[in-house]
Amino acid sequence: MSGTESRPTGAAAHDGAYISVFKTGEHHRVQKSYIAMAPVIALVIAAVFAVVHGAAENLGEAYDILTKVTGPLTDVLVLIVLIVPFALRWRFMSYVFEEHVFCFHSGVLSHHGTSIPYTQAQSISYHASPLQRIFGVCTITLDRAGGSSRKPLSVPYVKRQVVERMCYELAMRKSAMQAGATDAIDYAPDADVKALDDAAVTYEYKLRAVDLLKTVLTNEKPVIAAFVVALVVVTAMVAAFLLEIPFAGYIEDIAWLIIGIAMIVVWVSGLFPVLLRYGRFRVRRRGSRIEVMHGIIAIDFTSLDADCIQYVEARQSMLRRITGSCELAFGHVTATRVTFFARVKDVLLPFLKKKKVSKQADVLIVHPFAKLGHANEILDSLVPELAGRPRREDCRSLPKAALTRALIRECLLHNKVLRVVIAIVIIRWCLDTFLVPLIGITNIVFLASYAMLMDGVVLVSCIVAVIASLIKIPGAIRYARRSGYTWNDGYLLLFSTGLSASLSIIPHGKIQSGTAEASLFQRRKSLATLQALTLSGEKTVTLELADVPQDDADAYAEWLTAPEAAKA
Amino acid sequence: MRELPAKRLDPKVKIVWRICYALLVTLIGALIMACLVFLSSRFDLGNTPMTVFGVIWFLSYVFFLGIFPAIRYARWRYEIKDSYLDLMKGGVFRNRRHTIPYCRVMDIDTRQGLLLRAFKLTDVTVSTRANEHIVPGLDIETAEQLCDRINALVYQSSKDVEA
Numbered sequence: 001m002s003g004t005e006s007r008p009t010g011a012a013a014h015d016g017a018y019i020s021v022f023k024t025g026e027h028h029r030v031q032k033s034y035i036a037m038a039p040v041i042a043l044v045i046a047a048v049f050a051v052v053h054g055a056a057e058n059l060g061e062a063y064d065i066l067t068k069v070t071g072p073l074t075d076v077l078v079l080i081v082l083i084v085p086f087a088l089r090w091r092f093m094s095y096v097f098e099e100h101v102f103c104f105h106s107g108v109l110s111h112h113g114t115s116i117p118y119t120q121a122q123s124i125s126y127h128a129s130p131l132q133r134i135f136g137v138c139t140i141t142l143d144r145a146g147g148s149s150r151k152p153l154s155v156p157y158v159k160r161q162v163v164e165r166m167c168y169e170l171a172m173r174k175s176a177m178q179a180g181a182t183d184a185i186d187y188a189p190d191a192d193v194k195a196l197d198d199a200a201v202t203y204e205y206k207l208r209a210v211d212l213l214k215t216v217l218t219n220e221k222p223v224i225a226a227f228v229v230a231l232v233v234v235t236a237m238v239a240a241f242l243l244e245i246p247f248a249g250y251i252e253d254i255a256w257l258i259i260g261i262a263m264i265v266v267w268v269s270g271l272f273p274v275l276l277r278y279g280r281f282r283v284r285r286r287g288s289r290i291e292v293m294h295g296i297i298a299i300d301f302t303s304l305d306a307d308c309i310q311y312v313e314a315r316q317s318m319l320r321r322i323t324g325s326c327e328l329a330f331g332h333v334t335a336t337r338v339t340f341f342a343r344v345k346d347v348l349l350p351f352l353k354k355k356k357v358s359k360q361a362d363v364l365i366v367h368p369f370a371k372l373g374h375a376n377e378i379l380d381s382l383v384p385e386l387a388g389r390p391r392r393e394d395c396r397s398l399p400k401a402a403l404t405r406a407l408i409r410e411c412l413l414h415n416k417v418l419r420v421v422i423a424i425v426i427i428r429w430c431l432d433t434f435l436v437p438l439i440g441i442t443n444i445v446f447l448a449s450y451a452m453l454m455d456g457v458v459l460v461s462c463i464v465a466v467i468a469s470l471i472k473i474p475g476a477i478r479y480a481r482r483s484g485y486t487w488n489d490g491y492l493l494l495f496s497t498g499l500s501a502s503l504s505i506i507p508h509g510k511i512q513s514g515t516a517e518a519s520l521f522q523r524r525k526s527l528a529t530l531q532a533l534t535l536s537g538e539k540t541v542t543l544e545l546a547d548v549p550q551d552d553a554d555a556y557a558e559w560l561t562a563p564e565a566a567k568a
Numbered sequence: 569m570r571e572l573p574a575k576r577l578d579p580k581v582k583i584v585w586r587i588c589y590a591l592l593v594t595l596i597g598a599l600i601m602a603c604l605v606f607l608s609s610r611f612d613l614g615n616t617p618m619t620v621f622g623v624i625w626f627l628s629y630v631f632f633l634g635i636f637p638a639i640r641y642a643r644w645r646y647e648i649k650d651s652y653l654d655l656m657k658g659g660v661f662r663n664r665r666h667t668i669p670y671c672r673v674m675d676i677d678t679r680q681g682l683l684l685r686a687f688k689l690t691d692v693t694v695s696t697r698a699n700e701h702i703v704p705g706l707d708i709e710t711a712e713q714l715c716d717r718i719n720a721l722v723y724q725s726s727k728d729v730e731a
Contacts (some may be wrong), residue, residue: 244714434613434617459725511670511672512697512698513667513669513672513696513699514666514667515664515666516664517662517663517664518662518663519661519662519663520660520661520662535697540698549683554569557570557652557654557665560669561649561667562651
């Protein structure tokens with residue numbers, strides 16, 4: 001990061017020496033509970049066989065034959081097909097701290113060795129699923145620089161205590177290599193890693209129960225889900241009335257009750273995942289690292305070097321804006337997680353390529369509910385390297401012409417509800433023009449009901465579209481009046497507001513390229529959309545602000561290429 | 569207002585684009601036409617859908633072979649500045665101007681497909697860690713000069729940043 005000085009971790013904080021707890025070149029095995037996964041899988045398979053047996057009982061003679069075949073087969077599967085391979089894989093699975101790289105070896109018949117140079121490790125994280133927590137293990141993952149082109153290195157089934165030592169060791173070796181002091185590493189296997197690490201903690205924050213509750217209650221996703229369900233229920237009811245379905249009359253009196261119950265059930269059920277995710281949330285600044293840990297059932301831990309922060313984002317949903325709070329997040333590079341479904345998709349649908357440029361990216365949330373007044377204070381404590389960043393108050397406002405553009409863009413061009421309504425109207429026209437004559441429906445009663453239903457759907461959609469456009473008007477006005485941008489020697493700040501708000505701070509050195517985009521309408525008013533391309537998650541992320549004066553967009557391009565800023 | 573980038577692409581690239589668009593429009597049009605013919609043989613659609621589609625197909629040819637490549641060519645400009653690569657491109661509605669500082673450039677490639685080879689043209693791809701920018705349809709000599717110049721400037725800028 002610009003202006004960041006790489007500082008040694010706690011290992012070097014005391015006496016200038018780097019203390020290592022893993023011997024260089026020594027192979028370490030993963031936890032034996034890896035083998036215990038076999039019986040768990042075997043139990044699942046046995047359960048499937050039991051269901052098959054149950055279903056096959058009515059088959060008579062065929063059932064006897066099936067029992068003779070599948071009965072012994074289950075035992076053989078448990079003993080040979082599952083346990084033996086798991087044991088073999090465990091036997092050949094090991095990790096090792098080499099002098100310059102961390103290696104992970106695996107494979108029984110074909111040997112795989114993956115290594116990551118310590119200096120290339122962008123972030124270290126571990127995840128413990130509920131099943132892994134029962135066995136007291138977790139999976140540690142190293143993300144390396146290079147984003148989507150490189151895979152992460154994952155070591156499964158490492159004991160929790162060992163993981164903490166590994167995280168310390170990896171960060172320590174990275175610091176030592178960056179400082180060019182690999183010779184100064186002292187091997188002390190019994191060193192108290194926790195004490196060494198805790199000595200380097202300069203800031204720590206735990207989410208209080210009250211803040212957790214506020215985080216959960218102000219999360220917008222369950223609210224949106226509740227409103228979508230309400231809309232679906234209302235549409236279904238309107239359709240039921242129009243089609244004169246027999247029970248429609250009965251639900252007339254309790255319509256509001258049904259809608260209310262549906263909304264509450266969806267909203268409450270949506271709150272639980274948020275609660276489980278942000279429960280026990282804690283963030284820490286330890287040496288040069290920022291560590292975030294959260295989760296009640298599954299545990300997630302991420303350790304990110306301050307140098308690797310690509311941008312900082314303070315996000316406010318509408319609910320958060322009302323409560324005067326925001327979510328603080330860091331954009332950082334992660335490697336590609338190749339999931340099973342992704343592999344299947346690549347094989348079956350190779351033409352569906354993954355979109356590499358996105359306007360949304362996976363970010364590391366470092367504070368899910370920060371009061372606006374405290375956000376700067378938290379950032380200063382957590383990342384003092386960003387002290388030179390511009391502040392919201394320094395922002396230049398958008399020109400007056402931005403208001404008309406914002407109204408057109410928010411209410412018409414970028415209005416997703418309006419797009420859906422237009423699609424519905426086109427579909428309805430196509431159905432009327434082509435499908436109904438094609439099928440040759442002559443039943444007048446059916447046609448009348450069909451017409452009423454379609455009219456109802458189009459009417460409800462149009463009303464929803466008008467409401468959605470009206471709701472966006474205050475957002476557009478707010479965007480034109482309050483949004484802003486600025487830059488100084490080392491950072492670009494983009495503040496985009498509306499019904500929700502987002503403030504992004506991007507270090508100059510992390511902007512890969514800049515773009516000034518202008519549509520036909522923008523060109524007529526000498527406006528442009530200012531874009532900064534940076535890396536976050538697996539993808540490239542575009543941070544942008546629309547309707548900046550063209551002159552400032554040109555000045556931004558000059559700033560982007562200024563050598564003084566590049567060095568800052 | 570910044571001055572526009574000085575250099576333009578090789579005019580032959582318009583022919584390449586026209587051939588590509590012609591193939592694409594023909595392929596998509598033929599597929600849709602086949603579907604319409606199939607439906608007409610099964611159901612009584614009348615002449616309207618075929619006529620409407622025929623007009624759209626013809627207009628697509630006019631647009632993609634006549635108008636769009638000319639606009640695209642007119643908008644496409646590039647210039648190698650002292651500290652950055654300046655690219656400007658656009659279509660009918662949208663103009664984009666990319667600024668790529670040399671210190672962010674990771675690698676520079678040249679790519680040549682069958683069609684480009686036939687016209688003795690090549691694409692130059694400038695990659696950063698985030699994405700890649702393609703300068704299409706340069707004649708081979710210009711492309712080589714461009715690559716050499718950018719490589720030299722990338723090297724120079726990396727030395728400047730280190731200093």
